[in-house]
Amino acid sequence: MRIQALVASLASSACLVAAVPATGKAAGLRLIKTSPTSPGKWVTDEDKISKYTAKGINFVDITDITDNEVLSSLSTPDTGEPAFSIQAVTYPTSVSHQTVANPLIAQVSTTQPKSWLTTLTNFYNRYYKSTYGTQAGTWLLSTVTSVASANPAITVSQFTHSAFNQPSIIAKIPGNTTNIVVVSAHYDSTGGSSTARGPGADDNGSGVVVILEALRVLANAKFKGKDSLEFHFYAGEEGGLLGSAAVWANYKAAAKSVYAVVNQDMAGYSPSGKISIYTDYVDSALTAYTRIVASAYTGTTTSDACGYGCSDHASARSNGFPAAYVCDEVMSTSDPYIHSSSDAYSTIMWDAVLRHAKFTVAFLVEASYL
Numbered sequence: 001m002r003i004q005a006l007v008a009s010l011a012s013s014a015c016l017v018a019a020v021p022a023t024g025k026a027a028g029l030r031l032i033k034t035s036p037t038s039p040g041k042w043v044t045d046e047d048k049i050s051k052y053t054a055k056g057i058n059f060v061d062i063t064d065i066t067d068n069e070v071l072s073s074l075s076t077p078d079t080g081e082p083a084f085s086i087q088a089v090t091y092p093t094s095v096s097h098q099t100v101a102n103p104l105i106a107q108v109s110t111t112q113p114k115s116w117l118t119t120l121t122n123f124y125n126r127y128y129k130s131t132y133g134t135q136a137g138t139w140l141l142s143t144v145t146s147v148a149s150a151n152p153a154i155t156v157s158q159f160t161h162s163a164f165n166q167p168s169i170i171a172k173i174p175g176n177t178t179n180i181v182v183v184s185a186h187y188d189s190t191g192g193s194s195t196a197r198g199p200g201a202d203d204n205g206s207g208v209v210v211i212l213e214a215l216r217v218l219a220n221a222k223f224k225g226k227d228s229l230e231f232h233f234y235a236g237e238e239g240g241l242l243g244s245a246a247v248w249a250n251y252k253a254a255a256k257s258v259y260a261v262v263n264q265d266m267a268g269y270s271p272s273g274k275i276s277i278y279t280d281y282v283d284s285a286l287t288a289y290t291r292i293v294a295s296a297y298t299g300t301t302t303s304d305a306c307g308y309g310c311s312d313h314a315s316a317r318s319n320g321f322p323a324a325y326v327c328d329e330v331m332s333t334s335d336p337y338i339h340s341s342s343d344a345y346s347t348i349m350w351d352a353v354l355r356h357a358k359f360t361v362a363f364l365v366e367a368s369y370l
């Protein structure tokens with residue numbers, strides 16, 4: 001109190017103000033949470049990557065989150081239900097649009113995904129604060145735009161972020177309604193430090209090429225569903241879900257009607273050969289529906305839990321939207337190469353990418369009738 005009064009009384013003295021050491025955000029630090037009960041810890045950008053991401057510790061960067069409902073959600077332990085929901089959705093208990101979905105699924109291939117993943121992994125890294133990360137964003141925007149151009153009804157937009165240059169990218173196939181079904185993946189990567197080589201082939205270049213392939217197939221077919229379909233490519237996931245946090249805060253503020261968000265983070269390494277649908281920090285009803293669609297179109301699925309803030313679905317969920325998380329494998333047999341320079345193109349299992357791309361087309365078609 002005494003110090004505050006002194007500062008206030010001498011606020012015009014540049015000398016004194018400069019002498020007060022900056023803390024928190026003013027000092028360039030970031031506030032991260034590693035669990036619902038964690039009070040938050042101020043760390044440097046470099047520490048986020050080298051002391052958390054690279055060591056497999058998930059976290060959410062809450063520095064710029066000001067919405068108390070979202071902060072409260074991020075501080076509520078997972079009870080199987082979200083801390084709050086913007087809208088309740090009733091999902092079908094079976095699939096019913098195979099005659100539309102199957103011919104589209106037949107168009108899915110790994111030809112384009114192989115080419116796209118080659119380019120993505122050739123960036124030195126896709127770290128969201130590096131120039132390589134920005135260049136990857138420029139390439140991805142032009143690639144999404146080119147893929148979408150097969151159907152002039154599709155819009156592609158950049159979602160820019162104030163704290164870093166890498167944009168998130170959103171493609172939209174308008175439907176007959178303004179209700180939205182979203183598939184997402186993050187395109188940034190890290191090699192374990194801000195300056196390390198980070199090819200990010202599985203994590204999560206694979207998720208990016210999967211949803212891009214689904215966009216290619218639906219764009220070429222000029223597919224139009226009842227609901228609108230969106231493809232989200234997030235920036236800054238490795239920095240604590242930064243891109244998705246900003247996108248979903250924007251959707252909450254705009255009161256958008258979102259029926260489903262299915263995030264895929266890693267879709268290219270699966271010794272089991274089965275899609276894994278994670279069950280913690282997700283919407284249980286959407287997760288059950290996602291499993292129904294995945295089983296019907298790709299066979300048996302597995303389950304696992306990945307903990308607090310493990311990927312971008314957490315941002316949709318904490319903003320009140322129904323979110324599910326689809327991964328390529330259970331944790332115990334998951335890709336050993338991620339977050340390092342070894343997460344290379346050569347380690348990708350293309351049958352897994354194909355399976356996830358087929359699932360994505362199937363999910364978008366089925367869910368477009370919600």
Ligand SMILES: *[C@@H]1O[C@H](CO)[C@@H](O)[C@H](O)[C@H]1NC(C)=O
Binds near residue numbers: 176225226
């Ligand atoms: C969308 O609306 C058009 C025009 O009314 C209709 O022909 C089409 O069947 C609708 N599509 C879906 C999937 O509901």
Ligand SMILES: CC(=O)N[C@H]1CO[C@H](CO)[C@@H](O)[C@@H]1O
Binds near residue numbers: 203238310311327
């Ligand atoms: C941190 C990151 O790179 N994104 C996610 C990629 O997928 C793995 C496995 O799900 C997550 O642990 C990462 O958080």
